[in-house]
Each structure stands twice: as C-alpha cells, then as structure tokens.
Amino acid sequence: MKTIGIERKGKDRMADTASRQNRFTGALVRMRSLNVFIIFIILFVVFSVFSPGHRFISRENMKVFLSAGAEFNIVAIVVGMLMIAGEFDLSVGSILVFSSWNFYVLYNAGVHVLAALILVLCIGGIVGFINGIITVKARIPSFITTLGTMLLWRGVTLLWSGGIQAGMDLEQNPVMYKAFTGVIGDLIPAQFLWFLAIAFAIALVLHFHKFGNWIFTTGDNRMAARAMGINTDRIKIVCFIVVGAAVAFVAMMQMFRASTFSSRAGDGWELSAIAAAVVGGTALTGGVGSMMGVFWGALVISIIENGLIFMRINYWWTFTVFGVIIVSTAIISKYLEKRRIMMGAERT
Amino acid sequence: MDDQKSAETQGATADTAGNGTPLVKMVGIEKWFGKVCALRNINFHVGHGEVVGLVGDNGAGKSTLIKVLSGFHLADKGDIYFEGNMIHYSSPKDAKRLGIETVYQEQALAPHVSISRNVFMGREPTKALGFMNRKMMDEESMGAITRLGLRIKDPEAPVEALSGGQRQGVAIARVLYFKAKLVILDEPTIALSVKESQQVLDFTQQLRAQGISVIFITHNIFHVFQVATRFFILSHGEALTDVKKEDTNIDHLIELIVSGRKEKA
Numbered sequence: 001m002k003t004i005g006i007e008r009k010g011k012d013r014m015a016d017t018a019s020r021q022n023r024f025t026g027a028l029v030r031m032r033s034l035n036v037f038i039i040f041i042i043l044f045v046v047f048s049v050f051s052p053g054h055r056f057i058s059r060e061n062m063k064v065f066l067s068a069g070a071e072f073n074i075v076a077i078v079v080g081m082l083m084i085a086g087e088f089d090l091s092v093g094s095i096l097v098f099s100s101w102n103f104y105v106l107y108n109a110g111v112h113v114l115a116a117l118i119l120v121l122c123i124g125g126i127v128g129f130i131n132g133i134i135t136v137k138a139r140i141p142s143f144i145t146t147l148g149t150m151l152l153w154r155g156v157t158l159l160w161s162g163g164i165q166a167g168m169d170l171e172q173n174p175v176m177y178k179a180f181t182g183v184i185g186d187l188i189p190a191q192f193l194w195f196l197a198i199a200f201a202i203a204l205v206l207h208f209h210k211f212g213n214w215i216f217t218t219g220d221n222r223m224a225a226r227a228m229g230i231n232t233d234r235i236k237i238v239c240f241i242v243v244g245a246a247v248a249f250v251a252m253m254q255m256f257r258a259s260t261f262s263s264r265a266g267d268g269w270e271l272s273a274i275a276a277a278v279v280g281g282t283a284l285t286g287g288v289g290s291m292m293g294v295f296w297g298a299l300v301i302s303i304i305e306n307g308l309i310f311m312r313i314n315y316w317w318t319f320t321v322f323g324v325i326i327v328s329t330a331i332i333s334k335y336l337e338k339r340r341i342m343m344g345a346e347r348t
Numbered sequence: 349m350d351d352q353k354s355a356e357t358q359g360a361t362a363d364t365a366g367n368g369t370p371l372v373k374m375v376g377i378e379k380w381f382g383k384v385c386a387l388r389n390i391n392f393h394v395g396h397g398e399v400v401g402l403v404g405d406n407g408a409g410k411s412t413l414i415k416v417l418s419g420f421h422l423a424d425k426g427d428i429y430f431e432g433n434m435i436h437y438s439s440p441k442d443a444k445r446l447g448i449e450t451v452y453q454e455q456a457l458a459p460h461v462s463i464s465r466n467v468f469m470g471r472e473p474t475k476a477l478g479f480m481n482r483k484m485m486d487e488e489s490m491g492a493i494t495r496l497g498l499r500i501k502d503p504e505a506p507v508e509a510l511s512g513g514q515r516q517g518v519a520i521a522r523v524l525y526f527k528a529k530l531v532i533l534d535e536p537t538i539a540l541s542v543k544e545s546q547q548v549l550d551f552t553q554q555l556r557a558q559g560i561s562v563i564f565i566t567h568n569i570f571h572v573f574q575v576a577t578r579f580f581i582l583s584h585g586e587a588l589t590d591v592k593k594e595d596t597n598i599d600h601l602i603e604l605i606v607s608g609r610k611e612k613a
Contacts (some may be wrong), residue, residue, distance in 0.1 A: 040533050208479050210472035213461075220458035227452070228470035229441070287460045 002148045032281030035294035035336070038278075040300050056310040059187065061086025067181070067189035067257060069302035071250045075269055076276035076301065077199050079248040080294030081206060083277050085239045086219035086286025087142040090245050091131060094153035096266030097250035099124050101157045104168065104261040111253075113173045120248050123320035127153065130246020134236035142240075150270060158263055165262045168255060180256035191253060198246065203291035215239065228317055275322060276301040300325070369432035370395045371530055371561050372417065375580075379412055379427035379585075388585045390426070394530060399552060399562045400578030403569050403605065408582040409564050416449050419443040422460070447529035451536065456519035457507045464489040464503040467522045479521040492521040496554045497517055498547075513544030520551050523556065531555055532563045537571045549575045569605060573598050583608045 047056040055061060075092050082089055099120050108115035135142040171177050182190040206212035217225040218232040225232050247266075255261060280297020282289030303314055304325065308318050350495075368382035370393040379387040387409050387508045394400050404410050417419040417428065428435050431448050437443065450587065457466045464482070465472075467489035486503040493500055498517040500510070506591055507515055516536050523531050533552070537545040550573045555562050568571050581588040588604050589596075 001385050204479075208482070210474055210480050211467065213465050213472055213480065217414050217458040224456055224458050227456070229444075230470045230546065238601070251391050283460075287458060 007027075007035075007309055008238050016244055030337070032333075033296055035332070036280050036293055036296035036300060036329075040296050040303060041305060043300065043303050047303065047310065051307070051310035052312055056307055061306070061310065063183060063189055063208055064186060065303065065306045066187075066192040068191075069193035069299070070189070070195035070304060071254050071257075071307075072269060072272065073195045073276075073295075073298035074198050074250050074301050075247055076273045076280075076298035077195075077291070077294055078243045080277035080282050080289055080291070080297070081202055081215065082239045082243050083282045083284070084206070084219050084234055084286060084289040085215045086222065087148060087236055087239065088140065088274065089128075089131060089233055089240065089243050090146040090270040091127075091150040091153060092159070093241065093266035093269040094150045094285070095124060095127050096243055096251045096254075096269065097263060098127065098153040098157045099248035099262070100175060100255055100261055100265050101161050103252050104161075104166065107168065107170075115171075117176070117252055120252060121245050124242045124248025125245040128240040128242070128247075129237060130322060131244070132240030135240070136233040161261070161263050163263045165260060165264075167260050170256050170259055177256060180253050185196060187258040191257070194253065199291060199295050201296075206291050209233075210239075218286075271299075272301055272305075272322070275326050278326060278333075281333060310346045349484055360524060368529055369429070370433060371398075371467055373429040374413075374417065375412070375414060375427050376480050377423045379409075379416060379421060386585050387416070387423075390585075392395050392583075392587070392590070394563060394579060397556055398557050398578060399556050399564060399576045401569070401572035401579045402563050402565045402582070403567065403572060403579060403601075404582035405567055407584075408567075410442075410567075410582055410583040412532070412585075413582065414450065414534065414563065414565060416444070418468060419533065439530070445508070447527065448468050449523035449526070449528040449530070450532040450534060451516070451519045451523060454536050456522075459508040460506050460551075462504045463500065463510075463518055466507055466518055467492065467525060469522075469525065483511050489521065490526060492525040493517060494557070496521050496524060498551070509604070511544055512540045513547035516540070516544075516548050517551055520555065522558070524555065528560060530561045530563065532565065534565050535567070536564070537566060537568070545571055569598065573601070581605060586610070 031262070048054060051057075075096070079089055079092060093170075102123050103116055103120045106119060107113060111119070131142065131146050134149075135145045136141060139233065146151070178190070179192055180194075184190070206215060214225065214230045214232075214235050217228075218230060218235045222232050223237075254265060275295050276298040277289065278284065278297070279300050280293035280295070281288070282294060282297075299346065301322070304321055305318060308321065350400040358507045375391055377387050377390040377392070378385070390409075390413060392413065402410050402413070412421065419440040419442050422437065428437075430448075435442070435446070458469065460468075464485040468480075468485050473484050473488075475481050490503050491502070498514060498521070500514060500517075500548055507518060516533075520531065520533070533548075536548045540548065549571070551611065552562055552564060556575075556577075564576060565571050569579075573593075576593060577591050578590070580600060581592050581601065583605070588608070588610055589601075591601075
C-alpha cells in the first residue's frame, strides 16, 4: 500500500504520495462493500486454483453455485435490511420450511400453481407480520420473538408433515418452471437473476427511497426517528413482512429446483443469513449497513459453502471456517469503522 | 401576583418590535405529579426575536415547563397563548405545527446516518414515487448549516464524525430549515467542551439574527449570560425572577440562584 503513490520528483512528491495513499486506503475504509468484494475474489481464486481438477470453476459447478447460492443470498439480503432497521429474524429457516409445506399441500390439493404461489407468499407475509407485531407491540426483543417462532413453525411443519421428504412434479408447469429454473446462455440460472433483481429493488428502496431513510434512522436512533414523526413500529413490521414474503418466495424457488419437499429445508439458515449480513458490514445494533455490502457478504457465505465441498475436506469444516471468517470480519469491521470516523472528522 | 404583573409589563415592552402580542405566553401554569407540585403559578412569555435563558437547578421545573409548552404534558391549571391565540394541545405534533421545535441533546440525531439525511429525517423531499431528492437534500442541508455560521464540507458524512458542537449545529439547522418560530434548546451545552459550547452560543445568536425566538435551557448561568436577552429563573417549581439583561448583572443572578429565594421587586 505504501507504493501506491506514483514516484515524482519535486518537493510536492511527499504530499502527493500521501494523498494518493490516503485516497486508496480511504476508499478501502469508506467502502465496506469493497472489502467484502475483495474477500469474495480471494476465495474465488483460492477455490478455483486449489480445488482438485479445478472443478470449482467448472461450468456445472458455477451453475450450481449461482442457482442454489441465490436462494440463500435472497434470504440474506432481506435479513440484512431487517437488521438495518434494528431487528433480527431467527425464524427465516422455519418460515422457509413452513412455506414449502404449505406450497406442497396446496399444490397436491389441486390448487392452481399460480394461486398456490400467491397464497404461500401471503402466508409468508402473515408469518412475518406476526413476528413484527409481537416484537413491537409486546416490546419483546426480536431475538426472543423469532427464537420462539423459529421453534414454533418448524415444529408445526414437522408435526403436520410427519417429517417426510416427498417428490413433486413441478415440471408440469412449463412457464413457472422456466421462470424459476431456466438457464441463460448455459451459465446464468434464473435464480441468480431473481437474486439480482431483488437485491437491486431493495437497494433502491434502502438507499434512495424515503422509506429507506426511515429504516436507517429507525435502526440507528429510534427515539430520534419517533421525535421526527416516523412511525418506527410500522417500519419494523413492514420489514418483517418483507422478510416473510421473500423467504416464502425462496421456499418455492427451491422446490422448483429440487422437485422435492424436504422437512429439513432451511435448516441453519437463520444464523448463516445473519453472518452474511455481518460479513457485509451490517451492525448488529442496527442503523449501519449497505445493500452492496450484504450482497457480497451473502456471496462470500455461499461461496464458502459451495467451495469447501470441492476442496475434498470434511463438510464439517464449513462451520469452522464460518466461525473464523465471522469473528475476524467483525474485528476488522470494528477497526475500519474507527478509521472511518476519524477520517470523517478530518474531512469536516 | 407581583410576578404576574411584572411579567406582563415586560411582555409589553419586549413586543414593541413585533405585532403587539408576545410569541408565546403562559399564564398561571400549574402542574402536579401526584402530590408533588412541579410548577406553581408560572407566568412565562417569549417575545419575538428574544433569547430567554431558562435557568434553574436540576429539579427546578425547567423540563416540566418546556414539556407543557411543547405539548408533552398538559398543565393542570393555566393557559397557553401562541401569537395571541389560546391553544389546546392534543399531542406534541400540535406544537410542531405551530412552529415550536425542541432540540434535545440525545434524541435529535441518528449518528450513523449522513448529515443531510438527518436534517430531512421524516420530512424527506421526494421526486417521483417517494424517491428522495438527494441533491436537494444535500444542498439545502448545507445551506441551512451555513446560515447558522457552521462550516461543514460533506453533507454525506455521518453525524458521528462531527464534534458535539457541530452535532448541535446540525440539529439546530434542521429546525431552522423547517421554519421554526420558537426553538427550545434543552441543555444544549451540557456535554460539550468550552469551545463547543461557544459554538452553540454562536448558533443561538444566528437564530436570533434570523428572527427566531429561542428558549435556552441550562443550569449554568455562565453559558447563557452572553446570549440571552432575558432570564427566567426557576427554583422548586416557582419563578424566582424574570428579568431583562440590561436590568441585571451576573453577580445578581448568581446570588438569586444560590439563595433560591424570590426577588423583592
């Protein structure tokens, strides 16, 4: 980093070097998403080079990474938004399996696939609404609320389904099947495009819409937001609803891909999603985060999950690696944050 | 009764510049919390373009008086007039609508959010479909901050990058931009260094220069003596004095505060 400045003769050389160096480190410090992007690229290169037979970079695996990964990434995106509003959702994995089961039941009962899809989206939204209303009206930390609903919805699904795994013939709906599992140019799966579209839409709202400003200020200083007339309870409830509906959407996307209902779907996603958001620079305390950061954070988590399989090492290593990555990014994040504040103070 | 009379005569003199009535007038305000009398027969007014130093120890009733004025508490007795019209609050929003804005120390800003987003928090100017007009937000927020005499370069910088004095400036710029007629500064200097406190005093002067009336709440008479045009001293829920700056001096005020006894007018 010290050689970033271009060597030049003259007495302003030192100042010039310093300012260039500042600009580079400055960009690193200010743009959290850039850091996460660099981590992603490093992981990508490491997996490509070191996976036996370079199978990680194969077309087949890229399709798997982009499609299966996209499902988790969408969940991470909405969880990131909710965390910016200052709340958690530990029940995303359970909402996912509950939505899957609802879709399975409706579809097998002969409900038109589109109607089933819309119904399940609504159920997802209602489940999210329940999380939200309990959290804001009963003034219970969402950590506790959603810990409860996590157990509740998975329990309900297991009881009702009998813990089965069952095939479905979703290929019979060509249009929908294509919309969820099609592949463009034999490389880009439809799931990935859905991920891009949802990430883009949420980024637009979060960073450019006034509702996004309300989300940030609600998460950052709820009292201030309320004093300025923002209905912070409503903001939080809406975020919970969006999480519920998005997770239901992912549940169905997953069933189209796998053509199965599995009562283990979404297991463990609640913590991976929070990890993705944190790796992407989202604060656990709310009010801090960016969609770009969460976007790359989600990709980092899903690339680890995918890449380690090809490294021919025990799958259980993923947990260990997650642990190390999460803790180290949290430490780096804290350090960068301090630097950023100092620089901000300099600028003014 | 003496107090009331003197308050009224002073009100009349302070308003000669305005339209004849004070901006805000509170008459015979009384407030009880259970069996505790927080305010006892308070007559308080703020004229156009005045800076009133509301001074008193902790528990003197400063906050209660201000909360009654800004609609958070309802008075048990007494009337409030704004520009000569009696007002009945149903919520703090009513006070805002009239142009009475309170700047609190801790509740004002979201620290991790940018300056311009803080200034327009909850009142964002929008283009189509509710998308924020960020260019306008940046320009207008910087404009309001500059009008206060504060120099900040980057409207996108997070508030936590600012010093305590600058933060107060941002919070005050917000009420300035939204055309407040009366700004209540609640202990604006309490956590600030000497230099930062001076900055807040400068902001207060600027507000006054823009024709905005200010109530400056503090328990430190030294902080407010420089900028206030009138002093209203509370002790145990009662008014000790209501005196214009030219009719008093700092030693006299300190004596009053320390003794905690009413002035013999």
